[in-house]
Amino acid sequence: MIVGQEQRLFAAHEDVLSLSPYLRAILKGKALDEGTKQLELPAEEPEIxxxxxxxxxxxxxYPRLLHGKRRDSWYLENAQDTNNNGGRxxxxxxxxxxGVGDIVLRDTVVYCTxxxxxxxxxxxxxxxKQGLQTDIPADVILRSARYAYDNTPDSESRLRAHYLALIIRSRKTFKRSGTMQMEMENGGKLFFDLFVAMCNHMDDLAEIR
Structure with missing residues (x-):
């Protein structure tokens, strides 16, 4: 496979790639060239x-998602778990x-892909994995949320709902964010959904009281 604008080369078995319906459809249209098929994926990021x-x-x-039986909770593998990630x-x-021209959450891009x-x-x-990330700056969260909305269909709600809930929970932090004001001025479905979610949140609080 030739991936990204840098044309990074990746090798993989066709039967493994065919586990993805999207890649399987592309492979079907490719002719054999000395026993191999070459895929060109210029829009993809090599890291993803x-x-x-x-x-x-x-x-x-990597880092793998691990389950702690003692606390029945999930956590991410780190250097202490493996001592060496083997260059993975x-x-x-x-x-x-x-493509964004800035920093975004890697797990969001993995999800969208x-x-x-x-x-x-x-x-x-x-x-x-994304739900386990902490200490992410507000501007990165908002930029990643915008990416999630731009790269998922309206029928896909889980990742979008994750961001809406995250912003509402941390609304005091986002209220102080200059990036939040700029993003709101740009508008779009993200902030329409956020407005609806905030209204529902306020209604829920009123019912509890």
Whole structure:
């Protein structure tokens, strides 16, 4: 596979790639060239495609999602769990997305790509991982929320609902954010949904009282 504007090369087995309905459809239209098929994915980011391939082969992507039986809770693998990640990739929650031109949450982009590729299990993993991230700056959250809305269909509600709930829970922080004001001025469905969610939230509080 030739991936991204930098034309990074990735190798993978066709039967593994075919686990994705999106990739399987592309592969069907490709002719064999000396026993191999070459896919060109210029719109994808190599770091995200690496996560997709790792999931297709191993059922997860680094850092892995681990379950603690003692507390019955989920957590992310870190350097203390493995001492060495074996060069598998970054464990950072964010990365620079050239298409956005700024920093966004990596798990959000993985989720949106999984949506396009028809990988429901990967969507669930990416969403759970994103829920475990902490100390993410307000501007990164808002930018990632905008990305989520721009790259998922209106019928896909889980990731969007995650962002709406996150913004409402942290509304005091976002209220002080200059990025929030700028994003609101840009408008769009994100802030329409946020307005509706806030109204519902206020109604719920009124009923409790």
């Amino acid at each position: 495609l690496s996560c997709i391939l790792e999931f297709l082969y191993k059922g997860d992507y 990739g970054s464990s950072e929650a964010t990365f620079f997305h050239p 999984a949506e396009k590729y028809g990988l429901e299990d990967l969507k669930r993993i990416a969403l759970r």
